[in-house]
Amino acid sequence: MHIEVDSVSYDELRSDELEEPSSSIKARVDKARQIQLARYKDSGIFSNAKMSDQMVKKFCKISPESDGILRYAFDKLNLSARAYNRILKVARTIADLEGSEDIKDEHIMEAISYRSMDNKYWG
Numbered sequence: 001m002h003i004e005v006d007s008v009s010y011d012e013l014r015s016d017e018l019e020e021p022s023s024s025i026k027a028r029v030d031k032a033r034q035i036q037l038a039r040y041k042d043s044g045i046f047s048n049a050k051m052s053d054q055m056v057k058k059f060c061k062i063s064p065e066s067d068g069i070l071r072y073a074f075d076k077l078n079l080s081a082r083a084y085n086r087i088l089k090v091a092r093t094i095a096d097l098e099g100s101e102d103i104k105d106e107h108i109m110e111a112i113s114y115r116s117m118d119n120k121y122w123g
Helices: 010-014 022-039 053-059 064-076 081-097 105-122
Strands: none
Touching: 022 081, 053 081, 064 081, 064 105, 081 105
8 A cells, every 4th residue: 555645844844733642543553453353363364454355245344325435436446356355454444443343434435545546656
């Protein structure tokens, strides 16, 4: 996965606005890892990235609205079956990082945005 990051302006660097500390980001990642370890405890895998196609169907259920978003992206970006599964795995991870049991529309859209950026550079 490749993520484009905008450059930071001088004013942003000088800002007194507090950013999220690394320790809270680490805590969120650790919590997501624990969610995944519990989810896959009897399966022989330890993370969303290692899900089989059958596991994706089981653990990456999405709403009809999210399905419509994904269908549109699938057609518009000419995605493969492999890309479809990767998007769902990334969306599951984004949901885990938010502590959400369900994959929501915004998780699907964020995961698609990473894929479309990948196409921009590696297409």
